[in-house]
Amino acid sequence: MSAAPVGSWLAAQPAASALALPAHAYVGARAAARDRGAVLACGWQLLARASQLARPGDHLPTELAGVPLVLLRDEAGVLRALHNVCRHRGGPLVRCAGSGLRVLSCQYHGWTYALDGALRGVPDMAGAADFVPSAVRLPAARVALWQGLVFGCLDHSAPPFEAVVSGIDERLAGRGLADYAPARRVVYEVGCDWKLYVDNYLEGYHVPRVHPGLNALLDYRSYTTTLARWHSLQFSPLESAPGLYGSGEALYYFLYPNTMLNILPGRLQTNRVLPAGEGRCRVEFDYAYAPGAWDGARIEADLAFSDAVQAEDAAICAEVQRGLDSGSYQPGRLNPAREQGVHHFHELLREAYRAASPQGER
Ligand code: FES
Ligand SMILES: [Fe+2]
Known part of the structure; x- marks a missing residue:
């Protein structure tokens, strides 16, 4: 665990003598940017109910720490959370929830992706030197299904979701x-x-x-x-x-x-x-x-x-x-x-x- 200087508001505090966080942690653009990068982009967040993604092809747009995502269930039944940001010039792939999705098609210039995020179709790109479509894919967030709820996490080094809810199943x-x-x-x-x-x-x-x-x-x-x-x-x-x-x-x-x-x-x-x-x-x-x-x-x-x-x-x-x-x-x-x-x-x-x-x- 990283240390903080003694007396810093970032230093760990025993419960019996703890102070609340300082006001500046709740105010201003700097605090908001810190939360987004250090907290919200690193933790597991509730994204949907599993019933919204019950069948292959079901999908919905959402976001995690400002990153647009498309949640979907693919043909094999695998739940995925792909970045909803096209690898061409950042266009959106999915704008609203629905069912029957077979391919992800960018709303800007029509690049298409398989439901696992692999780039499949690239219209009119003749002449693009050293362009290897098979090397291009949409990044994926982690997903977890628990108690009928779907959670996601952008950070691939964060603890597993099971660690977050450890012990709750027994209580429920x-x-x-x-x-x-x-x-x-x-x-x-x-x-x-x-x-x-x-x-x-x-x-x-x-x-x-x-x-x-x-x-x-x-x-x-x-x-x-x-x-x-x-x-x-x-x-x-x-x-x-x-x-x-x-x-x-x-x-x-x-x-x-x-x-x-x-x-x-x-x-x-x-x-x-x-x-x-x-x-x-x-x-x-x-x-x-x-x-x-x-x-x-x-x-x-x-x-x-x-x-x-x-x-x-x-x-x-x-x-x-x-x-x-x-x-x-x-x-x-x-x-x-x-x-x-x-x-x-x-x-x-x-x-x-x-x-x-x-x-x-x-
Ligand atoms: S931004 Fe997606 S096809 Fe151009
Ligand atoms: Fe209250």
Whole structure:
């Protein structure tokens, strides 16, 4: 592990004495570029539901850390994530989701690629000296299929996806998340840096004050956070009306760097948090439900309740971002009993920043 000068904000910090990240980590183009290169381009990210890519030829465009990708299932059933950037002059290959794809054809000048990324067809290129089409192919990102979800990673030296979710399958045994039926996507634009949104997600400390409605369903005294190498889990017992969630467990998984799985009885809500310009992020919520147990009215009740909680989070996050933007803020102490998840995330960020900038900075 790379070292950082003693006293640097990049140095590892014990939980009992840790400070939050400095304001400059959440502000400005330099921080955004560092996150993109050191964090988002190196980690595994949620890209789609497996059901969107069930058959050979199914495909959809997406992106990872600013790199356009096409996710597809090829003729042999292999799931692939190819760069959606033509090797001629950078044109797009796939613009929208669909099925029956047999070949990738560039929308600019018509170069064509097989579904494994190999260049196949090059119109009107007679006279191009020493041009070897068979040596040209679309780069591929790594892909992983887990619990009915598709994840991708640009970095071929990053840990395997199995390391990110190690231990979660055992905790979720019997839930059958992969069989949950997708119901709805809701996208939010939030006025804060993507990491600030993640920080807020990673602690229940704010729940009593910010979310009185949610707090009535959870048990704050029994709320726990469990840390793993690349993920964390917040847990609370849950009690609500049968027409909402009923009673059981609330499991809030965070998969570094930007994926959340919010699991309530018979319900999975995934969140993907993406930077959307300085001081802004975009959060995709995808809802899926266990077969049979959820009718339309109950789903609408979940969507309305979740939307109200999200509005509360978005409002406080935007205010915190203004506080960080103001120049007033100096890093404060984290609560070791209630903000373990935030500390865990900040330590992973510091580790990633150190690795990307071994000489240290600021
Ligand atoms: S950019 Fe793709 S064929 Fe020209
Ligand atoms: Fe919240």
